[in-house]
Amino acid sequence: MAQQDEVFKKIVSHAKEYGFVFPSSEIYDGLSAVYDYGQNGVELKNNIKRYWWDSMTLLHDNIVGIDSAIFMHPTIWKASGHVDAFNDPLIDNRDSKKRYRADVLIEEAIAKIEEKIEKEVKKAAKRFGDSFDEAMFRETNPRVLEHKAKRDALHQRYSDAMNAGDLNELRQIILDEEIVCPISGTRNWTEVRQFNLMFSTEMGSTADGAMKVYLRPETAQGIFVNYLNVQKTGRMRIPFGIAQIGKAFRNEIVARQFIFRMREFEQMEMQFFVRPGEELNWFKTWKEWRLKWHKALGLGDEKYRYHDHEKLAHYANAATDIEFQMPFGFKEVEGIHSRTNFDLSQHEKFSGKNIKYFDPELNESYVPYVIETSIGVDRMFLSVLCSSYEEQQLEGGDKRVVLHLPAALAPVKCAVMPLVKKDGLPEKAREIVNDLKFDFSTHYDEKDSIGKRYRRQDAIGTPYCITVDHQTLEDNTVTLRHRDTMEQSRVAIADLHKLIHDNVSINSLLRKLA
Ligand code: ATP
Numbered sequence: 001m002a003q004q005d006e007v008f009k010k011i012v013s014h015a016k017e018y019g020f021v022f023p024s025s026e027i028y029d030g031l032s033a034v035y036d037y038g039q040n041g042v043e044l045k046n047n048i049k050r051y052w053w054d055s056m057t058l059l060h061d062n063i064v065g066i067d068s069a070i071f072m073h074p075t076i077w078k079a080s081g082h083v084d085a086f087n088d089p090l091i092d093n094r095d096s097k098k099r100y101r102a103d104v105l106i107e108e109a110i111a112k113i114e115e116k117i118e119k120e121v122k123k124a125a126k127r128f129g130d131s132f133d134e135a136m137f138r139e140t141n142p143r144v145l146e147h148k149a150k151r152d153a154l155h156q157r158y159s160d161a162m163n164a165g166d167l168n169e170l171r172q173i174i175l176d177e178e179i180v181c182p183i184s185g186t187r188n189w190t191e192v193r194q195f196n197l198m199f200s201t202e203m204g205s206t207a208d209g210a211m212k213v214y215l216r217p218e219t220a221q222g223i224f225v226n227y228l229n230v231q232k233t234g235r236m237r238i239p240f241g242i243a244q245i246g247k248a249f250r251n252e253i254v255a256r257q258f259i260f261r262m263r264e265f266e267q268m269e270m271q272f273f274v275r276p277g278e279e280l281n282w283f284k285t286w287k288e289w290r291l292k293w294h295k296a297l298g299l300g301d302e303k304y305r306y307h308d309h310e311k312l313a314h315y316a317n318a319a320t321d322i323e324f325q326m327p328f329g330f331k332e333v334e335g336i337h338s339r340t341n342f343d344l345s346q347h348e349k350f351s352g353k354n355i356k357y358f359d360p361e362l363n364e365s366y367v368p369y370v371i372e373t374s375i376g377v378d379r380m381f382l383s384v385l386c387s388s389y390e391e392q393q394l395e396g397g398d399k400r401v402v403l404h405l406p407a408a409l410a411p412v413k414c415a416v417m418p419l420v421k422k423d424g425l426p427e428k429a430r431e432i433v434n435d436l437k438f439d440f441s442t443h444y445d446e447k448d449s450i451g452k453r454y455r456r457q458d459a460i461g462t463p464y465c466i467t468v469d470h471q472t473l474e475d476n477t478v479t480l481r482h483r484d485t486m487e488q489s490r491v492a493i494a495d496l497h498k499l500i501h502d503n504v505s506i507n508s509l510l511r512k513l514a
Pocket of ligand 1: 218250252259260261262263265266267332333334335374375376377378379380
């Protein structure tokens with residue numbers, strides 16, 4: 001674990017050093033859990049968004065996008081349940097003065113028991129070799145069974161407490177499980193309290209007339225309250241979907257782990273409207289499709305897993321998370337929820353407006369059911385960054401840090417470099433840049449040795465480097481260097497466009513989903 005912490009620290013400092021992510025307001029010592037994206041970060045982020053947006057709106061002729069406002073009528077948050085129920089249970093340690101989410105402390109304790117089970121299985125697999133029957137071992141080994149029983153009992157107790165909103169019981173679980181504060185190492189805990197995660201501000205110019213409004217904690221509600229506008233003006237027929245990318249704000253109690261948990265972040269959400277009774281089939285379809293979207297990036301299939309929810313939010317009848325293996329464990333990157341007709345029915349009730357859909361095939365009106373896919377741009381960014389980062393030991397004692405970013409997401413697609421700064425090579429290199437820049441983000445670099453220039457591009461994940469040398473002036477060929485293999489080949493300038501395009505376009509990813 002310590003080694004993974006070390007790697008994570010390096011990734012965070014790499015992200016800053018190479019213009020991906022900066023702490024917000026850094027010259028004023030930063031603002032907790034708020035970050036800015038730098039010159040390379042914004043490109044990577046935009047490419048992630050483009051991949052998601054195009055996969056939704058281009059590949060599905062029944063999905064369209066919108067861009068709704070961050071401020072919305074405050075009653076929306078009453079209707080959605082966020083004013084009354086968007087709470088996290090928090091607990092403080094009196095010695096370290098650190099604040100924690102009580103549910104997270106307990107979930108971590110459950111995860112620790114699960115780790116023990118996995119350790120037993122790994123140990124046995126090593127001991128028994130090829131003859132190891134894992135399924136049988138999991139079913140019969142007394143130590144595994146003991147851990148499982150403990151885990152299940154704890155899980156049940158925790159679910160019951162959460163479902164009942166029983167804060168005293170949550171605290172009691174923390175005490176009974178002897179959970180200690182990771183900072184002070186003590187069990188000197190306060191009571192558990194509820195804390196609403198929404199930020200609020202005032203809209204209007206006079207104190208009397210001002211209205212309390214919230215910064216949206218999710219983008220979904222902007223889609224719900226517009227669904228009928230889109231359906232009617234777009235002549236959409238159920239099933240259909242509405243996609244949106246936008247900022248969301250949550251006053252997170254514990255904001256740690258870099259851009260994993262932020263107070264201002266971005267979501268990519270798609271609400272899919274279906275006939276009542278068909279939602280669970282659609283839930284399954286979207287669950288599979290979203291995992292396929294992730295896997296098409298080639299970060300490693302083994303880095304993903306589903307986590308099906310046993311404790312469902314008040315509005316859901318099925319929910320799963322897609323988790324990704326971060327350096328600090330498997331963590332949620334995306335949620336897929338079957339939200340029933342809860343939100344739309346609530347808006348109908350609170351607004352007093354009829355927002356039913358008329359289904360011409362059934363010749364009846366109903367409130368549609370909704371499947372939602374909700375992914376955090378920043379968490380997605382973090383998963384791409386973490387799985388791409390590598391420190392490589394090269395032959396001859398040399399080292400390099402390389403980001404093996406999926407080429408279609410890389411901030412810079414190619415860098416053009418004259419071998420030397422004279423003899424007409426810079427001019428030739430500029431000519432190539434001027435041709436490629438219309439289609440790809442292209443860098444020109446003539447400073448330092450060629451080796452140093454390659455390293456700089458490796459560090460930001462540029463898939464291709466193009467070197468212009470004296471031979472180029474004679475036969476119009478260049479050296480094309482590949483980031484991951486460092487292999488170099490001689491290619492004609494005329495072929496560059498096609499060679500690069502086939503690998504770096506968002507299309508190349510989208511085609512894998514078709
Ligand atoms: P968590 O349990 O980690 O707090 P959540 O279940 O509350 O997350 P959702 O409400 O389902 O998250 O939001 C959908 C997605 O939005 C999440 O999968 C995540 O990628 C992203 N997200 C949620 N909260 C944050 C945050 N504070 N910072 C960054 N991304 C977030």
